[in-house]
Amino acid sequence: MKRDPLVTRADASHLEALVALRYRWRIEESNEAGLSLEEFAARFADWYAAHAASHHPYLVSLDDVAIGCAWLMVVDRIPGPGKFLRRAGIVQSVYVAPEHRNHGVGEAMLRVLVDDARAMGLEYLSVHPSARSPSLYERVGFVGAEQTLELRLGPVA
Numbered sequence: 001m002k003r004d005p006l007v008t009r010a011d012a013s014h015l016e017a018l019v020a021l022r023y024r025w026r027i028e029e030s031n032e033a034g035l036s037l038e039e040f041a042a043r044f045a046d047w048y049a050a051h052a053a054s055h056h057p058y059l060v061s062l063d064d065v066a067i068g069c070a071w072l073m074v075v076d077r078i079p080g081p082g083k084f085l086r087r088a089g090i091v092q093s094v095y096v097a098p099e100h101r102n103h104g105v106g107e108a109m110l111r112v113l114v115d116d117a118r119a120m121g122l123e124y125l126s127v128h129p130s131a132r133s134p135s136l137y138e139r140v141g142f143v144g145a146e147q148t149l150e151l152r153l154g155p156v157a
Contacts, residue, residue: 003063005105007112010057010069012048017066018057019044025095056116060096060109068096070109072117072125089117091127094136106133110140 010018019041026032035043048055054075060068071093077086091113096106117125126145129137 005060005062005067005100005108007058007060007109009112009116010059012052014057014059014066015045015048016041017059017061018048018069021066021069021095021097022093024097025093029098055092058109058113060105062100062105067100068094068105068109070094070113072113074120074122077123085121087120087122089120089122089125091125091137094127094133106136107139110136114140 008014019037022044023037023040034040054073056072056074058070058072059066070091073090073092075088075090077088079086091110094106094110096109114125125142126148127137127142
């Protein structure tokens with residue numbers, strides 16, 4: 001019997017699944033060349049250890065198989081006299097395996113992430129959606145910002 005997808009806030013014990021999903025996305029769907037899976041996994045483990053305080057992973061599984069992930073990067077903002085502790089979040093690397101898209105998996109994962117962001121006291125979340133995903137973010141409450149400007153400083157990886 002199939003269960004509903006399970007969304008969890010991931011941790012270091014989930015690194016193998018997080019690495020596999022990230023690698024699949026970047027290699028199979030984005031045609032990115034570079035490190036082998038083994039090299040990527042080793043370097044990713046080091047990256048995760050260095051960024052665990054600021055980058056919070058989420059994992060969605062179906063029947064114990066990882067089918068999607070997302071990351072919440074928490075940033076400290078400059079203090080103000082009215083509110084000294086100011087934090088915001090950037091939603092990054094949201095991915096659902098192609099065979100599981102359009103079934104509410106991404107939305108379920110984002111709703112858990114948004115609930116966690118509220119519980120952390122973050123002031124706002126931002127995201128740079130892909131061309132096909134704005135409607136996903138709009139379903140969980142994201143709206144277009146009036147003035148967002150961006151300066152690309154180099155090749156996008």
